Amino acid sequence: MNITFFIGNGFDINIGLATQYSEFYPYFINKASDKNMIKSWLDGNEKFWSDLEEKLGQEISKIPDGQLEQFYDDKYELDRLLIEYLEEQQGKYRLEEPEVIKKEFSKSMLGFFKELPAQDIAFVNRTIMYIRTRILSIRLLHLTIQMF
Numbered sequence: 001m002n003i004t005f006f007i008g009n010g011f012d013i014n015i016g017l018a019t020q021y022s023e024f025y026p027y028f029i030n031k032a033s034d035k036n037m038i039k040s041w042l043d044g045n046e047k048f049w050s051d052l053e054e055k056l057g058q059e060i061s062k063i064p065d066g067q068l069e070q071f072y073d074d075k076y077e078l079d080r081l082l083i084e085y086l087e088e089q090q091g092k093y094r095l096e097e098p099e100v101i102k103k104e105f106s107k108s109m110l111g112f113f114k115e116l117p118a119q120d121i122a123f124v125n126r127t128i129m130y131i132r133t134r135i136l137s138i139r140l141l142h143l144t145i146q147m148f
Helices: 021-031 037-041 049-060 065-092 098-110 118-147
Strands: none
Touching: 021 049, 021 065, 037 049, 037 065
């Protein structure tokens, strides 16, 4: 089993940021140009970011060669509006509450494996203990070297 720490996919939502696709969708619809072809593809039934990505994948192959430049411009507008929206959301979060961030980050990092099958949880626990032991050994070695 390989373990990858992926920070995101919930961390922002858990600290109160409105960053779900369903929250971005109305922003995009209201701000995007009426001529934006991506806007015309969306019907409001997309609930997740993956739904948007799937819709883009389905529709891209249908774009006539003469409209590819418009697609690139429209995709740029989508990206720009997403960045603008996320910056607005980030601005709403008060950074004077670092304990909330620390708590959620700690919970996310230390409890990421709680939903795994029991044998995988045991493997993760053994791996964490092994890493802690190695870190402790390195610290002790470093301390010993400093003493001499």
